[in-house]
Amino acid sequence: xxxxxxxxxxxxxxxxxxxxxxxxxxxxxxxxxxxxxxxxxxxxxxxxxxxxxxxxxxxxx
Numbered sequence: 001x002x003x004x005x006x007x008x009x010x011x012x013x014x015x016x017x018x019x020x021x022x023x024x025x026x027x028x029x030x031x032x033x034x035x036x037x038x039x040x041x042x043x044x045x046x047x048x049x050x051x052x053x054x055x056x057x058x059x060x061x
Contacts, residue, residue, distance in 0.1 A: 003045040003046065005058065014039055017038030020034050
């Protein structure tokens with residue numbers, strides 16, 4: 001599979017994911033699951049939703 005999450009997108013997803021995970025712990029809710037998904041898409045550089053819609057924020061070589 002090819003990268004479809006660019007550098008800036010990865011940074012935003014990672015930070016937002018960390019905040020959402022923290023909110024999930026703080027409120028004792030399932031928000032943390034959404035945060036984990038955001039962090040994993042940032043780490044792996046692949047977003048299934050982007051793949052479905054043909055979106056890519058990766059720079060072309």
